[in-house]
Amino acid sequence: MEDCKLRWERESGRKVFDCPVFSVNECVCRSPDGRRRTYTVMDLADWAIVVPVIESGGEREFVLVRQWRHGSQEMSLEFPGGVFESGEDAPAAAARELLEETAYRAGNMRKLGEFRPNPAIMSNTVHIFLAEDLHFTGAQALDEDEYIEVVRVKPRELIEGMGRPPYVHALMGSALALYLKDHPRL
Amino acid sequence: MEDCKLRWERESGRKVFDCPVFSVNECVCRSPDGRRRTYTVMDLADWAIVVPVIESGGEREFVLVRQWRHGSQEMSLEFPGGVFESGEDAPAAAARELLEETAYRAGNMRKLGEFRPNPAIMSNTVHIFLAEDLHFTGAQALDEDEYIEVVRVKPRELIEGMGRPPYVHALMGSALALYLKDHPRL
Numbered sequence: 001m002e003d004c005k006l007r008w009e010r011e012s013g014r015k016v017f018d019c020p021v022f023s024v025n026e027c028v029c030r031s032p033d034g035r036r037r038t039y040t041v042m043d044l045a046d047w048a049i050v051v052p053v054i055e056s057g058g059e060r061e062f063v064l065v066r067q068w069r070h071g072s073q074e075m076s077l078e079f080p081g082g083v084f085e086s087g088e089d090a091p092a093a094a095a096r097e098l099l100e101e102t103a104y105r106a107g108n109m110r111k112l113g114e115f116r117p118n119p120a121i122m123s124n125t126v127h128i129f130l131a132e133d134l135h136f137t138g139a140q141a142l143d144e145d146e147y148i149e150v151v152r153v154k155p156r157e158l159i160e161g162m163g164r165p166p167y168v169h170a171l172m173g174s175a176l177a178l179y180l181k182d183h184p185r186l
Numbered sequence: 187m188e189d190c191k192l193r194w195e196r197e198s199g200r201k202v203f204d205c206p207v208f209s210v211n212e213c214v215c216r217s218p219d220g221r222r223r224t225y226t227v228m229d230l231a232d233w234a235i236v237v238p239v240i241e242s243g244g245e246r247e248f249v250l251v252r253q254w255r256h257g258s259q260e261m262s263l264e265f266p267g268g269v270f271e272s273g274e275d276a277p278a279a280a281a282r283e284l285l286e287e288t289a290y291r292a293g294n295m296r297k298l299g300e301f302r303p304n305p306a307i308m309s310n311t312v313h314i315f316l317a318e319d320l321h322f323t324g325a326q327a328l329d330e331d332e333y334i335e336v337v338r339v340k341p342r343e344l345i346e347g348m349g350r351p352p353y354v355h356a357l358m359g360s361a362l363a364l365y366l367k368d369h370p371r372l
């Protein structure tokens with residue numbers, strides 16, 4: 001089917017809520033066959049997620065972070081990552097989050113891909129990186145309100161655990177799917 | 187590290203925005219060492235995503251839907267899915283979304299797992315199902331504002347395409363990660 005049979009046009013937008021994490025906009029949109037409808041969409045900064053892989057005794061391990069999550073009200077064990085700071089590009093944000101949350105610096109970092117965390121209602125992008133050749137720098141540099149434990153987990157345990165606690169973060173599954181493209185036999 | 191060193195307590199919440207898709211709450215929370223801070227979190231209904239697999243000429247194919255996404259302002263090719271309707275449980279929501287968006291009914295449907303779409307700022311859960319033994323019922327039953335094309339894609343093409351257009355939906359990657367747990371050699 002041609003795109004023009006599926007594509008909407010956004011005619012106008014109006015901000016209806018704002019907070020430090022996101023803003024909410026009501027947008028009037030026109031359907032492929034000319035009908036108008038209002039949609040609620042959120043603007044947010046981009047995010048970075050890092051898949052840090054470390055060699056340990058001939059085996060690979062993921063470096064994960066365990067922390068409390070305020071939205072879902074539970075503990076989560078996940079890849080390090082976070083929100084871009086003002087003016088940062090994706091590689092800088094990924095390297096900073098990895099260093100701050102885990103105290104590891106990567107000798108080798110490359111982008112695996114990117115996704116829209118929720119293209120139906122959110123405008124932003126999550127950029128996913130692989131980090132290898134990791135060097136421990138000594139100490140985390142956590143934000144004042146971050147309480148994070150660093151945990152090393154074998155790939156098989158992570159893959160088998162996906163989709164149930166403590167591996168509850170959906171974007172961690174998205175990142176793992178990209179990692180598995182290049183490493184199907186883990 | 188013990189959970190009590192990482193876990194926060196939510197002391198109070200106050201609704202600051204509401205719309206049909208979500209509400210926004212400011213929540214005062216107490217850190218593991220007794221400091222107070224306010225977090226913005228969203229309440230939303232749960233979502234279902236279905237991984238529909240069809241046999242065709244001895245080969246497996248995924249049944250995907252192509253549609254415009256208002257948050258990211260682009261076309262997206264993704265697994266069918268959507269928001270729970272009032273009173274619905276996860277299997278019912280998954281079966282309904284599959285039928286409405288693709289016109290397929292599944293003879294065999296089982297849950298692969300669940301994730302928090304964004305545990306930092308959202309309270310809800312996405313439930314992911316595998317649908318097999320698919321029977322075509324004749325016609326989609328789309329909502330008034332849904333314009334959806336059904337597309338069949340080979341697993342290898344989907345896996346290789348993940349993380350770049352048109353495979354932009356992060357939760358599709360999450361669902362694929364669960365599917366690959368059981369099908370590592372695709």
